[in-house]
C-alpha cells in the first residue's frame with residue numbers, strides 16, 4: 001500500500017506571506033503525522049519562496065524516527081544566500097529520501113522530469129554523493145520518458161512519476177491514456193529494479209483512479225490539493241481521507 005507523504009510547502013507560503021512564524025510548518029507536519037501520514041515532504045528552492053533551510057532542519061528533527069522525511073530539489077542549483085544547496089542540506093539533515101527535480105527558479109512549480117539523455121552524466125556523481133549519505137535517491141521523471149532503466153544504471157533507487165498531466169487529463173474526464181502511460185513507465189521502472197513513487201497535482205478526486213491504474217506505487221507525495229482541501233475540512237480529517245482512499249484503492 002502506498003505511503004502518503006504530506007508536502008508542507010504551502011503552509012510555508014502562507015507563513016511567509018505575513019513575514020512571521022505562523023502557521024508553523026512543524027505544527028502542520030505534527031498534525032499530518034498524528035493523522036497517520038507515513039511521511040513529510042518539502043521542496044526547498046533557492047529563491048526560498050516557501051520552505052527555508054531552517055524549516056528543513058526543524059522538520060528533520062520532528063520526523064526523525066517517526067516517519068519518512070523526503071527532501072526534493074534541483075541538485076544542480078547552486079547555493080544562494082543561506083540556501084546551502086541540496087547536497088549540503090541532505091548531508092546535514094540525513095532524510096530517508098531525496099527526490100531530484102530539474103526545476104529552474106523561473107518555474108511557478110515543477111512541470112517536468114529529467115531528460116536522462118542530457119542529464120545522466122551530470123546526475124551520476126551527484127546520485128553517488130547523495131547515496132553516500134545513506135539516503136534513498138529518487139528521480140522525478142515524466143510518464144513516457146525514454147530510457148527509464150538508465151535511472152537505475154546511474155544509481156537511483158526510485159523514480160517519482162510526474163502526475164501533473166494525469167491530473168489534468170482526469171479533470172478533463174479523459175485520463176485513460178494518461179493512466180496507461182504512467183502504468184507503462186512504472187512497469188518499465190519496476191522491471192529495472194526501481195521503486196515507483198508518484199506526485200504532483202494528486203488530489204482526493206483523482207488519487208484512487210491513479211492507484212488502481214498504476215500498480216505497485218510505493219509513495220504518493222501530495223501537498224497543494226491536500227492543503228487546499230484542509231482549509232475547509234481541517235488538516236487531520238483531510239489526511240485521514242487520503243489514507244482511506246489509499247487503503248480502498250488496493
Ligand SMILES: CC(=O)[C@@H](O)[C@H](O)COP(=O)(O)O
Nearest residue numbers: 009043101108109110199200
Ligand atoms: C516535485 C513536485 O511535483 C512537487 O513536489 C513540488 O514540490 C511542487 O513545488 P511547489 O509546492 O513549489 O509548487
Ligand SMILES: NCC(=O)COP(=O)(O)O
Nearest residue numbers: 199200201221222223224
Ligand atoms: N512530489 C510531489 C509533491 O511533493 C507535492 O506535489 P503537489 O501535491 O503539491 O502538486
